[in-house]
Amino acid sequence: MEKYGLFVGLVTLDLIYLAQSPPLNNQKIVAADYTVAAGGPATNAAVTFSHLGNQATVLGVVGSHPMTQLIKGDLANYKVEITDLNPTTQNAPPVSSIIVTQATGERAVISINxxxxxxxxxxxxPEVLQNVDIVLIDGHQMTVGNEIAQIAKARNIPVVIDGGSWKNGFDKILPFVDYAICSANFHPPNCQTEDEVFAYLSGFGISHIAITHGQKPIRYLQDGKAGFIDVATVQAVDTLGAGDIFHGAFCHHILRESFTTALQQAAHVAALSCQFFGTRRWMHS
Structure with a gap:
């Protein structure tokens, strides 16, 4: 049965190049491949959630600059709705330029958040949370995310945070969070170690926490019980967006399965995505 997900945060235009390496100063390089897609953690998660058979809406700022047509076209392709927080703005959307290294799949990114x-x-x-089954917040629209998290909590709608990195204001949202899915780069104030990150998040009453480490095992804490989940080893072509895809897949599976199964399944989907260039081609495999 399809579910409804609301994904709150960053909407960008991603220009993605495949090359032998990022350029050095004053160097020009020719890309082996190139693709354009809508991007941002919440946006890529929404596309994944939709691809897995659900209805997804992105809540973010898009506006009416001519470049937004590329964003709107891509999201329409993947049946993702947009609820625009500032539809009349003429400002250009944030653009990310990404170079993926051919041999390793590692990415170099320059962007404006x-x-x-x-x-x-x-x-x-007011009706933005009507019929919504799950909410994901990436922290890039902190004021809006905070408001949505509070309303969702009051309505018993599960709230997931994408803790890619610590952002000021996350501490206001954490009391309303059910699932904190973080990367190893997520460092709350005064947290030097992962144990301190787990303790910090647990202090807000979050009972389900996971920290991902790329191809290394996922570490999790569920109702005070700690554990690890292995991640499949793949030949990575492109790691761009793998974390976002993980979050979208997690949102799909957590509505149907246990926490540890949802983490396993999300890792499986993210590993699949790394075997294809760009953030979309894995869906057509």
Missing amino acids: AVKTQATRESIE
């Missing part, structure tokens, strides 16, 4: 496109809580439509 949502710092210049912050929306206010007045931008939120």
